Each structure stands twice: as structure tokens, then as C-alpha cells.
Amino acid sequence: MEQALFDDLVQSLKEARAMKRGEMPASRRITVATPDTKAVREQIGLSQSEFAQLMQVSVKTLQNWEQHRRNPTGPAAALLKIVRTAPDMALKTLRD
Template sequence: MDKELFEDLVQSLKEAGDIARGVSEPSRRFEMASTDVKATRESIGLSQGEFARLMRVSVKTLQNWEQHRRSPTGPAAALLKIVATSPELALRSLHG
């Protein structure tokens, strides 16, 4: 490995450690507004079971999202954003 690249990586790890310990602030922070899962589901007129199948999650997971005990992350959060923004397109795409 190139010595300069290695030194950059070591410096990045030190900075990450400082941020994790609260010694330094991150240079930038991203916050995503969460989608109201229940409102999204109700707006397209699906039951919890139907919507859970559409999202490929269990009904229990969907209930946890709707009751704010858990929050969708990663691909599920992205898919929910798409469903909330363009439900017709999402439904047409997901029903194949």
C-alpha cells in the first residue's frame, strides 16, 4: 500500500475515534426525515398484512414501525420514501 494512502487512513481512523468518544464533532451530519409509515399505508388503502407483504417484512415489524417502537432503516426506509412520494408508481413496480 502507498505510504501516503496508509497515513491518510490512519488519520481518518484517529478522527473517527475522536468523534466516537465525543472529543471532536463530525465535519458533516446527515439527517433523514422519517416517513409516517401508518399514514403512508392508509393513504394507499392497504391492510397491515398487505402492506407488510408489499414491503417484504413481517406484520410485527410493520406494527413496530407504525407504533414508533422501531424505525425502518436502509432499503426499507428508501422504499417507504418512494411509496410515500409516488404510490402509484411504487405499487405498479412492486406488483410487477
């Protein structure tokens, strides 16, 4: 490995450690907004139990999302965005 590349990697690790300790701010921060689960469910007109079944989660999990005690992550968050953006196609695909 080239010395310059190695030095850059070491510097990056030092900066990451300083950020983790709160000694320096992160140079950028990315946040991903998750759609409001209740609004999406109401948009397509399903009950909690119907929507939970469609999303393949428990009703309790759906209620936690709707009451903002928990947030959907990963595939669930992506699926919510798809349902919000293209509800007809999403419902047709998920019900087949």
C-alpha cells in the same frame, strides 16, 4: 505512498478516534428522515396486513414501524419513500 498522503490518513484516524471517544465533535452529521410508515399506508388505503404483504415484512414488523418502536432501514426505507412519492406506479409494479 506519499508521505503527505500518509500523514493525512493518520491525522484522519486520530480525529475519528477522538470523535468516537467524545473528545471532539464531528465536523458534520447526516441524518436521513424515514417517511411515516402509517401515513404512507393510510395514503394508499391498505390495511396493515395488505401493506405488510406488499412490503414483504411481517405484520408485527409493520406495527413496530408504525408505533415507532423500530425504524425501517435500507431497502424498506427506500421502498417507503417510493410508495409515498409515486404510489400508483409503486403499487402497479409491486402487484405485478
